Amino acid sequence: MTSLPALLSQPRLRRRACGLLLLLCLLGLIPIQRSIDQRSESNREVAEVLFLPSGKVLRQLSLGYEGLLADLYWTRVVQYFGRKGLAHSSEFKLLGPLLQITTDLDPHLVIAYRFGSIFLADKPPRGAGQPLEALALLHRGIVANPDYWRFWEDVGFVYYWDLKDYAAAARAFQAGSERPGAMEWMRALAAKVAAQGGELATSRFLWSEIARQAGNDQIRKNAEDHLMALQATEEIGKLAEVVALYNSRQERPARSFQTLVAAGYLRALPRDPSGKPYILDPGGRVRLSPRSSVDLSLLQ
Amino acid sequence: MRVATIAVHTFKESVRQKVLYNLVAFALLLIGASVLFGSISVGVEQIILITLGLSSISAFGLLIAIFIGIDLVSKEIEHRTIYNILSKPVTRVEFILGKYLGLLLTLLVNTAIMTVGFYGALFYQKRALGPGDLVFLGAVYFILLQLAIVVGIAMVFSCISTPVLSAVYTFCIYVIGNFSADLRTFGQGTQSALLGTMSDALYYLLPNFADFNVISQVAHSQSMPGYLWLGNSCYALLYITVLLGLAIIIFEEREFR
Amino acid sequence: MIMLALETIELTKDYRLGFWRNRTKRALDRLTLKVEAGEVFGLLGPNGAGKTTTLKLLFRLIFPTSGTARILGKQLDDLSVRFRVAYLPENPAFYDHLTAQEFLSYVASLFGLRAAEQRRRPGELIDQLGLSASRNVPLRKFSKGMIQRLGIAQALINDPDVLFLDEPMSGLDPLGRREVREVILRLKERGKTVFFSTHILSDAETLCDRVAVLHHGRLQGCGELNTILRLGVSTTELVLEGPSAEVMAELTPYASSVIRTGERVRLEMPEENEVQRALEIILRGKTKLISVNPVKRSLEDYFLQKVGEAE
Numbered sequence: 001m002t003s004l005p006a007l008l009s010q011p012r013l014r015r016r017a018c019g020l021l022l023l024l025c026l027l028g029l030i031p032i033q034r035s036i037d038q039r040s041e042s043n044r045e046v047a048e049v050l051f052l053p054s055g056k057v058l059r060q061l062s063l064g065y066e067g068l069l070a071d072l073y074w075t076r077v078v079q080y081f082g083r084k085g086l087a088h089s090s091e092f093k094l095l096g097p098l099l100q101i102t103t104d105l106d107p108h109l110v111i112a113y114r115f116g117s118i119f120l121a122d123k124p125p126r127g128a129g130q131p132l133e134a135l136a137l138l139h140r141g142i143v144a145n146p147d148y149w150r151f152w153e154d155v156g157f158v159y160y161w162d163l164k165d166y167a168a169a170a171r172a173f174q175a176g177s178e179r180p181g182a183m184e185w186m187r188a189l190a191a192k193v194a195a196q197g198g199e200l201a202t203s204r205f206l207w208s209e210i211a212r213q214a215g216n217d218q219i220r221k222n223a224e225d226h227l228m229a230l231q232a233t234e235e236i237g238k239l240a241e242v243v244a245l246y247n248s249r250q251e252r253p254a255r256s257f258q259t260l261v262a263a264g265y266l267r268a269l270p271r272d273p274s275g276k277p278y279i280l281d282p283g284g285r286v287r288l289s290p291r292s293s294v295d296l297s298l299l300q
Numbered sequence: 301m302r303v304a305t306i307a308v309h310t311f312k313e314s315v316r317q318k319v320l321y322n323l324v325a326f327a328l329l330l331i332g333a334s335v336l337f338g339s340i341s342v343g344v345e346q347i348i349l350i351t352l353g354l355s356s357i358s359a360f361g362l363l364i365a366i367f368i369g370i371d372l373v374s375k376e377i378e379h380r381t382i383y384n385i386l387s388k389p390v391t392r393v394e395f396i397l398g399k400y401l402g403l404l405l406t407l408l409v410n411t412a413i414m415t416v417g418f419y420g421a422l423f424y425q426k427r428a429l430g431p432g433d434l435v436f437l438g439a440v441y442f443i444l445l446q447l448a449i450v451v452g453i454a455m456v457f458s459c460i461s462t463p464v465l466s467a468v469y470t471f472c473i474y475v476i477g478n479f480s481a482d483l484r485t486f487g488q489g490t491q492s493a494l495l496g497t498m499s500d501a502l503y504y505l506l507p508n509f510a511d512f513n514v515i516s517q518v519a520h521s522q523s524m525p526g527y528l529w530l531g532n533s534c535y536a537l538l539y540i541t542v543l544l545g546l547a548i549i550i551f552e553e554r555e556f557r
Numbered sequence: 558m559i560m561l562a563l564e565t566i567e568l569t570k571d572y573r574l575g576f577w578r579n580r581t582k583r584a585l586d587r588l589t590l591k592v593e594a595g596e597v598f599g600l601l602g603p604n605g606a607g608k609t610t611t612l613k614l615l616f617r618l619i620f621p622t623s624g625t626a627r628i629l630g631k632q633l634d635d636l637s638v639r640f641r642v643a644y645l646p647e648n649p650a651f652y653d654h655l656t657a658q659e660f661l662s663y664v665a666s667l668f669g670l671r672a673a674e675q676r677r678r679p680g681e682l683i684d685q686l687g688l689s690a691s692r693n694v695p696l697r698k699f700s701k702g703m704i705q706r707l708g709i710a711q712a713l714i715n716d717p718d719v720l721f722l723d724e725p726m727s728g729l730d731p732l733g734r735r736e737v738r739e740v741i742l743r744l745k746e747r748g749k750t751v752f753f754s755t756h757i758l759s760d761a762e763t764l765c766d767r768v769a770v771l772h773h774g775r776l777q778g779c780g781e782l783n784t785i786l787r788l789g790v791s792t793t794e795l796v797l798e799g800p801s802a803e804v805m806a807e808l809t810p811y812a813s814s815v816i817r818t819g820e821r822v823r824l825e826m827p828e829e830n831e832v833q834r835a836l837e838i839i840l841r842g843k844t845k846l847i848s849v850n851p852v853k854r855s856l857e858d859y860f861l862q863k864v865g866e867a868e
Contacts, residue, residue: 015549022545025538030504032538036511036531075485305666316654379653383646384711387616388667389639555619557572 055104070106092128113141152176170194310402369454452543567624602771608754643712653697722753804842
């Protein structure tokens with residue numbers, strides 16, 4: 001058995017041993033980095049964003065690479081938002097400043113305005129619950145990109161859905177419909193909203209139009225979620241009427257929808273738009289199944 | 301020890317380079333000027349002084365590290381002074397280590413000078429210095445750790461490439477190193493598993509400088525997280541070991557035609 | 558026991574050339590030679606013969622493709638032997654920003670000399686090699702000759718037993734060359750071994766006990782200089798001043814070359830026995846005879862002949 005010093009004196013073996021040692025050191029970096037990452041998760045953004053000068057100053061400092069930096073900050077917005085969502089946080093303090101910086105860096109980064117406004121306007125826990133900030137963001141987007149008519153669509157949306165200001169919503173849709181390249185349906189939307197602002201049918205029309213010609217999967221999914229929620233609300237209302245009818249006619253109140261089907265009040269077990277069955281709870285109320293993917297909180 | 305001899309020699313050589321004086325002077329100027337910047341906007345004087353001052357130390361330290369690091373080995377090869385030294389009872393390992401430590405010494409001295417200037421400006425502004433101001437030394441320590449890594453990178457490139465290219469590559473890696481966390485997010489955001497894995501690998505492979513930058517926290521009087529002391533020091537130590545090892549491996553195989 | 562100062566066994570170096578590294582050029586081909594302790598050994602050859610390659614291989618600036626070598630009995634990668642030997646590369650370059658004194662002190666410290674020695678040696682050597690006036694002058698201001706002398710000084714710092722010098726006379730004026738020659742002779746007197754390479758025959762003639770001749774990387778011959786180079790015909794050169802036309806008429810048939818320069822005429826006589834007759838003719842004609850010398854064969858002549866033989 002050759003001894004270690006003898007082994008080390010052979011150049012080739014020594015080289016291999018050194019190479020192995022280096023590889024181990026390199027791999028040793030990984031756990032160190034990970035442990036640092038874990039502990040500094042929350043610190044990082046706070047450190048950065050709050051201490052940054054305004055986006056305008058950053059833009060000047062970026063020496064021509066604003067676009068790249070804008071993309072960078074946009075990914076940070078997404079990451080920040082995603083992380084907060086995962087943590088079921090109800091505070092999105094940095095969302096506004098991050099979006100401000102992103103759009104200062106690149107005023108033409110359209111998705112920042114569009115998604116940013118959705119993030120901002122949606123109520124917690126889905127979003128920051130700041131519809132006025134969302135409007136401000138969109139208006140900045142309109143100023144920087146006057147020909148991009150979809151911003152008006154988004155503005156109208158926030159008025160309609162989050163602020164319940166139907167007149168303003170109609171005006172926004174109208175303004176958007178006057179932009180070159182705007183889709184036909186914007187005008188129809190304007191009219192409908194003006195006429196029948198708060199009605200369910202209008203909302204369904206709105207969302208189904210959005211879903212139909214959204215250019216983007218996420219926007220479409222968002223719209224479809226809203227549609228499902230609307231449809232479920234309608235169905236729950238109707239089912240509640242049927243239950244009430246049954247209870248008024250029969251001696252014992254219905255315990256489940258089976259009873260209603262057996263009694264001929266319903267053709268089949270009712271299912272919600274996501275395919276899961278509706279539940280009649282012990283208190284006699286119609287509810288969604290716990291496994292349903294319909295999210296009624298969207299309608300608040 | 302021969303490593304120490306080479307280190308001292310390298311130190312003396314770099315100290316005599318004129319570019320060093322210019323950079324240090326400029327840095328001190330900037331630190332002094334930051335005292336004036338602060339007085340323009342009310343209430344944030346100290347924040348601006350600290351931010352600008354520490355950033356200057358970092359930026360100019362980086363320039364020094366790159367400028368002198370790229371020449372470390374390539375100059376000796378180009379001027380053929382290396383024939384002389386390697387024919388003495390000096391191993392190639394000792395040569396590399398001596399060069400590295402010499403440059404590290406240079407950086408230390410220069411950073412110390414700039415730090416003294418920084419504290420001078422701080423004293424001028426605050427009229428008194430307290431124990432709370434020691435925290436800035438911590439920030440400088442982290443800056444030094446970064447620079448030690450950068451010098452190592454410059455040295456590796458110095459063994460394989462020309463000075464100009466070495467400077468470019470080293471600078472690029474420094475920039476990428478500051479954004480490596482975002483790089484990883486980019487990669488993970490894409491749907492491709494391959495890109496995600498690659499960006500993860502790059503994240504761990506490339507030096508991650510973002511954690512070393514505590515300037516904003518220190519400027520806003522937030523305390524530096526305790527785990528960073530150990531974490532950053534270990535990280536820097538390991539990374540520098542890898543870099544030196546790499547330089548040694550490359551250098552040992554090198555022939556001097 | 559006489560130890561070999563240097564021994565090479567089939568030492569070979571191939572370089573891979575071309576963009577794809579597919580062509581090989583053999584810079585040194587199986588060099589085998591022995592240098593004994595205490596001798597002055599010359600490595601001769603024209604430029605590109607492989608002399609510098611050999612020296613670089615010995616000091617591990619480049620690595621052999623095959624073969625081995627031993628210096629003072631130790632393998633090449635044994636760095637302990639470096640304490641007893643010294644190397645002076647061709648056209649040496651040193652650290653510009655240092656003065657002569659500082660540079661030699663640096664070298665002294667690399668050898669781990671004691672502090673007192675570190676202070677004393679540089680001064681001694683500076684004086685010994687005539688650099689006293691430039692003791693504190695930065696090296697960037699040194700002339701080529703001064704650099705060469707400094708190179709010898711740094712080679713002597715550790716009082717080596719074996720010196721390896723690559724073209725030590727290159728770039729020196731006659732005075733400088735003489736100084737270097739004297740240094741080498743003095744080293745020989747002290748029992749040191751000197752191994753140096755050169756392409757100038759006369760340097761080797763005056764200094765070397767033995768030589769090895771390299772050409773195209775291959776050893777052409779090894780031994781005493783005269784033995785190697787004395788091959789075949791030796792021509793004699795006669796230089797006359799103002800010979801009469803009759804004398805010239807008689808001499809010309811024997812001469813293989815006649816060159817007139819002003820009043821002087823230089824004749825080359827290929828046949829040794831005819832030189833005697835030529836001298837008689839010259840004396841009879843009362844012609845002034847300047848010199849009679851055997852023509853020194855140049856190294857090129859030797860190589861041309863060798864190449865001719867090989868083909």
